[in-house]
Amino acid sequence: MAVSQEVLEHATDLFGALGPLRTGRMFSGVALYVEEDVMFAMIASSGTIYMKSDHSTLAQFEAAGxxxxxxxxxxxxxxVTSLMSLPDSAADDPDEAAQWARLSLGPARAAAEKKRAEKARKAARKAS
Known part of the structure; x- marks a missing residue:
């Protein structure tokens, strides 16, 4: 089951304060990116929005339910605790959703940097 256009538009409206968003496929859902390759959220085929998380943010997400x-x-x-659901209280509140998205940017940027470094290592091995 794919993510409906309505759900995708709602999510992009929620996170519009972050600036231009890019989408891509992820599992059977849609990944949301900022800064070209920083995946900060995912919309599952169920319509649930999941935010990027790590050890530094997990407790905050859990405390919010x-x-x-x-x-x-x-x-x-x-x-997958690196993807935590957007708290219910933020589902229709762009200001609160943006706060959660900003919290997710730290783990998302770290994951993107790790991916970039791995890609560079693979390219260097292939070139040699």
């Missing part, structure tokens, strides 16, 4: 992205594999259910 956020749940980790969960999916099922043949070996059972897996939780």
């Amino acid at each position: 956020s749940l980790p992205f969960t999916y099922t594999r043949a070996t059972g259910q897996r939780q």
Whole structure:
């Protein structure tokens, strides 16, 4: 099931304060990017918005009632705590949603930097 256009438009409206957004495919949903390659949020096919998280932000998300992205594999259910649901209180509040998005930017930028470095290492190995 794909993300509906209505849900995608709602999410881009919620996070519009961050500046220009780019979208891309992620799992069966849509990833939201700022700064070209910084993925700060994901919209699951269910319509749930998940925010990028790490050890420095996880407690704040949990305290707000956020749940980790969960999916099922043949070996059972897996939780991805690097993607925590947008708190319900922010679902229709662009100001609060922007605050959560700004919180997600730290982990998102760190993940993007790690990806860039890995890509550069692979390119260097291939060139030599």
